[in-house]
Amino acid sequence: MLLKNRLFTPGPTPLLPSAQTAMAAFTMHHRTAEFRALFSRVIADMKEFIGTNNDVLILAASGTGVMEGAVTNLTSPGDKVLVLTAGKFGERWRDLAKTFGCAVELISAPYGQTFSLDEIRAKLTPDVRVVYVQATETSTGARHDVQGIAKLVRGAGSDTLLVVDAITGLGTTHLDVDGWGIDVIIGGSQKALMIPPGLAYCAVSERAWQRMETTKTPRYYFDFRRERKAAAKGESAYTPATSLFAALGAALDFIRQMGAGDLVDGRKALIDNAELAAEMTRAGVQALGLKLFAPTAPASAVTAVLAPEGIDSSAIVKGFREKFSAVVANGQGEMKGQLFRIAHLGYYDYLDTVGLLAALEQVLSAMGRSVEFGTAVRAAQQVYARNATSR
Numbered sequence: 001m002l003l004k005n006r007l008f009t010p011g012p013t014p015l016l017p018s019a020q021t022a023m024a025a026f027t028m029h030h031r032t033a034e035f036r037a038l039f040s041r042v043i044a045d046m047k048e049f050i051g052t053n054n055d056v057l058i059l060a061a062s063g064t065g066v067m068e069g070a071v072t073n074l075t076s077p078g079d080k081v082l083v084l085t086a087g088k089f090g091e092r093w094r095d096l097a098k099t100f101g102c103a104v105e106l107i108s109a110p111y112g113q114t115f116s117l118d119e120i121r122a123k124l125t126p127d128v129r130v131v132y133v134q135a136t137e138t139s140t141g142a143r144h145d146v147q148g149i150a151k152l153v154r155g156a157g158s159d160t161l162l163v164v165d166a167i168t169g170l171g172t173t174h175l176d177v178d179g180w181g182i183d184v185i186i187g188g189s190q191k192a193l194m195i196p197p198g199l200a201y202c203a204v205s206e207r208a209w210q211r212m213e214t215t216k217t218p219r220y221y222f223d224f225r226r227e228r229k230a231a232a233k234g235e236s237a238y239t240p241a242t243s244l245f246a247a248l249g250a251a252l253d254f255i256r257q258m259g260a261g262d263l264v265d266g267r268k269a270l271i272d273n274a275e276l277a278a279e280m281t282r283a284g285v286q287a288l289g290l291k292l293f294a295p296t297a298p299a300s301a302v303t304a305v306l307a308p309e310g311i312d313s314s315a316i317v318k319g320f321r322e323k324f325s326a327v328v329a330n331g332q333g334e335m336k337g338q339l340f341r342i343a344h345l346g347y348y349d350y351l352d353t354v355g356l357l358a359a360l361e362q363v364l365s366a367m368g369r370s371v372e373f374g375t376a377v378r379a380a381q382q383v384y385a386r387n388a389t390s391r
């Protein structure tokens with residue numbers, strides 16, 4: 001059959017058509033009143049998308065750039081920081097913090113699992129300057145208990161900062177940024193926002209701005225205070241990724257429409273969409289006898305599925321690509337070959353979700369697994385129907 005190229009990867013994700021058109025048509029110069037109006041409108045909308053009253057910064061970078069900024073702006077060499085790690089992105093926090101000379105204390109959970117709050121409580125001494133964690137660990141498909149962690153950090157009565165990499169958490173997971181007291185929350189354009197890679201954003205609390213008055217780690221491009229000053233005038237410190245701002249404006253309009261004109265409702269609808277797609281996918285793969293890699297705390301951003309005994313997940317990934325031109329993600333690092341990952345971030349609908357499961361049945365069958373066609377699809381259909389009647 002004819003093949004359509006489709007991404008099911010947890011970044012980059014499928015592009016919103018109206019955002020692509022907005023980008024393609026965009027020619028504005030960034031030091032103009034017109035662009036300043038777009039910039040300020042996008043920042044205001046992003047506050048609603050993130051769910052915060054804190055300052056929002058949007059930089060031209062991949063997500064890791066702003067992760068780096070969350071280390072350089074908030075720490076001085078020798079500062080004790082607590083890194084919670086349970087996968088490749090947690091390890092990125094560890095590596096970043098070490099690179100800039102922090103004294104890194106680690107709490108690790110095995111890949112596919114999440115943290116013990118008791119262990120965090122025990123290690124959260126008042127001398128910890130910053131806690132770094134992911135909302136959802138994209139490499140394993142696990143969701144971390146940000147609310148529980150925030151309660152411990154805030155409850156400790158110290159001025160410890162909480163920094164959350166929610167690059168795949170935003171738009172897939174309900175997070176009460178200000179209510180829980182998250183000091184810096186980070187996102188990226190190529191995930192739930194349905195636009196290409198190139199923008200990284202964050203919301204920064206007053207407590208975090210105060211910390212920046214005294215921290216000493218060198219920083220230049222990712223100097224958050226400089227960006228805040230420029231943003232107050234509707235500008236960024238350096239040349240912004242102008243066409244991506246146009247795309248982001250269109251994406252936020254789309255999300256607002258999902259909420260019948262209300263962006264906060266639209267954000268909730270986008271999250272509910274990801275949750276339903278994830279639940280359908282989990283039901284489908286499990287009905288085929290496959291196992292989830294993160295069964296105890298599965299994220300709605302991405303579902304990680306263990307390859308069946310004796311099968312390398314690379315062959316499944318290849319099967320999707322060759323048979324259907326569909327791109328699913330292999331395991332990252334040491335997990336390569338063990339699992340494959342299906343994203344639910346952003347622009348996925350019912351047909352994408354059911355179609356991917358039907359394709360999985362074909363891929364496994366072609367590899368010689370005995371598959372009763374319709375098994376995964378039926379399980380997903382039941383989840384969908386149950387959800388539709390419960391509304």
Ligand SMILES: *Cc1c(COP(=O)(O)O)cnc(C)c1O
Pocket residue numbers: 010011062063064065089134136137138165167168188
């Ligand atoms: C995608 C992603 C990042 C950022 O990766 P970049 O390639 O730098 O955009 C960071 N953390 C998580 C959890 C991610 O999923």
